[in-house]
Amino acid sequence: xxxxxxxxxxxxxxxxxxxxxxxxxxxxxxxxxxxxxxxxxxxxxxxxxxxxxxxxxxxxxxxxxxxxxxxxxxxxxxxxxxxxxxxxxxxxxxxxxxxxxxxxxxxxxxxx
Amino acid sequence: xxxxxxxxxxxxxxxxxxxxxxxxxxxxxxxxxxxxxxxxxxxxxxxxxxxxxxxxxxxxxxxxxxxxxxxxxxxxxxxxxxxxxxxxxxxxxxxxxxxxxxxxxxxxxxxxx
Numbered sequence: 111x112x113x114x115x116x117x118x119x120x121x122x123x124x125x126x127x128x129x130x131x132x133x134x135x136x137x138x139x140x141x142x143x144x145x146x147x148x149x150x151x152x153x154x155x156x157x158x159x160x161x162x163x164x165x166x167x168x169x170x171x172x173x174x175x176x177x178x179x180x181x182x183x184x185x186x187x188x189x190x191x192x193x194x195x196x197x198x199x200x201x202x203x204x205x206x207x208x209x210x211x212x213x214x215x216x217x218x219x220x221x222x
Numbered sequence: 223x224x225x226x227x228x229x230x231x232x233x234x235x236x237x238x239x240x241x242x243x244x245x246x247x248x249x250x251x252x253x254x255x256x257x258x259x260x261x262x263x264x265x266x267x268x269x270x271x272x273x274x275x276x277x278x279x280x281x282x283x284x285x286x287x288x289x290x291x292x293x294x295x296x297x298x299x300x301x302x303x304x305x306x307x308x309x310x311x312x313x314x315x316x317x318x319x320x321x322x323x324x325x326x327x328x329x330x331x332x333x334x335x
Binding site for chain 1: 253255262263264265266267270272277278313317323324325326327328329
């Protein structure tokens with residue numbers, strides 16, 4: 111089955127700096143790669159996703175890049191703010207309707 | 223639109239007891255998932271339903287866990303008997319058949335003593 115590895119497990123940055131979280135996956139059939147943000151005690155919420163026919167996607171301060179050949183994808187957060195502090199999970203799955211295989215998460219701390 | 227609803231939010235039981243969780247997905251969402259999230263880890267799929275049929279239950283410990291989705295809407299997940307290692311947050315998620323975004327419920331935090 112699919113195996114998703116995520117690094118780093120913890121990340122601390124100063125407010126205004128950029129944060130990068132990287133994931134690798136094992137199943138070349140995976141085509142959908144979402145990123146979820148989970149605040150303490152809250153539900154995971156989708157922040158951005160990318161499909162295999164796209165190499166990069168941006169949404170304001172958040173961007174995701176995908177390298178299908180190397181089987182890795184990354185989340186980039188620019189101009190970080192304290193409210194970005196949370197656990198971020200990457201995931202991979204086949205197309206629509208398939209379950210997600212999650213990484214172990216990255217705990218991001220943005221200090222003022 | 224209303225989100226995915228789950229109850230109870232918290233449950234504390236002794237080992238070997240049984241427990242049941244309930245999930246009401248977003249209206250019209252055909253696909254429903256149950257995930258187990260152990261502290262410090264990402265969610266792990268337990269079972270996936272498409273309408274009221276099971277699509278994937280390969281990671282469900284069937285000797286103690288069971289799930290059903292009656293009439294293709296609400297779902298219940300049961301553990302009987304519970305073990306200490308079942309302590310986790312149980313997340314329900316749903317998605318429409320045409321787009322893969324999964325919407326998660328608030329989860330049920332289970333503590334097994």
